[in-house]
Amino acid sequence: MEKINNVTEFIFWGLSQNPEVAKVCFVVFSLFYTVILLANLLIMLAVCVGNLFKSPMYFFLNYLSFVDICYSSFTTPKMIVDLLAKSKTISYVGCMLQLFGVHFFGCTEIxxxxxxxxxxxxxxxxxxxxxxxxxxDRCNKMLLGTWVGGFLHSIIQVTLVVQLPFCGPNVIDHYFCDVHPVLELACTDTYVVGVVVTANSGTIALGSFVILLISYTVILVSLRKQSAEGRCKALSTCGSHIAVVIIFFAPCTFMYMRPNTTFSEDKMVAVFFTIITPMLNPLIYTLRNAEVKNAMKKLWYIEIFIFNKLPW
Incomplete structure (x- = not known):
């Protein structure tokens, strides 16, 4: 059967149709996105200036910050602009690119x-x-594995959607192109595709969530053998990591570990893993981290030195 595609663009329903609520959301999410950019860039600069790459934890934290910036940038700027726009449209190609980017960087972050x-x-x-x-060497291999895994996951999602025919309607009840809302617009039976999508995204989200919970449980149990000082330090680190895991994975599991259906609450749930988590990651991972704080102080002193040397 020949694929029929009469849709050249999609229209987002957006977060809210209330103009007053949209204005408030515009201010709030503009602030959130600014924090995401500045805080994650600050961590990346601090890791570089403090020469913390030799530590695996900061090596991965640097790339986590980079992924957070890219991940939120695929959805948040468009969503912020659409909050005040009369026409919330995106081209078919743009929608597919957004779908790819969201799942690529989201899966890589997982x-x-x-x-x-x-x-x-x-x-x-x-x-x-x-x-x-x-x-x-092992850190480089694991990092490469995260990128390859994210790419394979994302290319599967996009391939499943691109082959579907879209002949109208073209209104997406969301603020970005995600698999389930887009599948609802296809003018063909998407049951099989929905099952594959759920098996793909759901297995990664739920599987990683379970693995992380088990690993942190093992860590917490093993802390009984540590000294009081070591136990407090480890609990501080693990506690922040567990907070990230819950904030990020619980909404992801809710969104993708289910059949091809959408709910009105999906948009607010998606805000947690596309905006809130990338904003909180820098705070959670550095709030009680002495080495990153020292690196940031060093960065601050360098900025003051450069500022004083400028010919005003």
Whole structure:
């Protein structure tokens, strides 16, 4: 059967149809996106200036910040502009690119968080062998694996959607192009595609969530053997990581570990893993981290020095 595609653009329903609520959301999410950019860029600069790449934890934290910036940038700027726009449209090609970017960077972030949990497990449970187990070569291989895994996941999602015919309507009840809302607009039976999408996204989200919960449970149990000082330090680190895991994975699991259906609450749930988590990650991972704080102080002193040297 020949594919019929009469749709050249999609129209977003957006977060809210109330003009007053939209204006408030515009201000709030503009502030959130600014924090995402500045805070994550600050972490990347601090890691570089403080020469923290030698530590696997900061090596992965640097790339987590980079992924957070890219991930939120695929949805948030468009959503912010649409809050005040009369016509919330996106081209068919733009929609497919957004779908690819969201799932590519979202899945990559899932894998990076999993790798970071493995790093903490080795650091706490096998401290004497830490530097040999998590050496630079293995870190590079694990990082490459996160990118390859994210790409494979995303290309599968896009391939499933691109082959579907769209002949109208073209209104997406969301603020970005995601798989389930787009599948609802296809003018063909999408049951099989929906099952594959759920198996793909749902398995990654729920599987990684379970693995992370198990790994942190093992870490917390092993802390009984640590000294009081080591236990407090490890609990501080793991506590922040667990907070990220819950905030990010719980909404992801709700969204993708289910049949091809959409709910009105999906848009607000999606805000957590596309905006809130990328904004909170820098705060959660650096709030009690002395090394990153020292690196930021060093960065601040460099900025003051450069500022004073400028010919005003």
């Amino acid at each position: 894998f990076i968080l999993t790798v970071m949990a493995y790093d903490r497990y080795v650091a706490i449970c096998k401290p004497l062998h830490y530097m040999t187990i998590v050496d630079r």
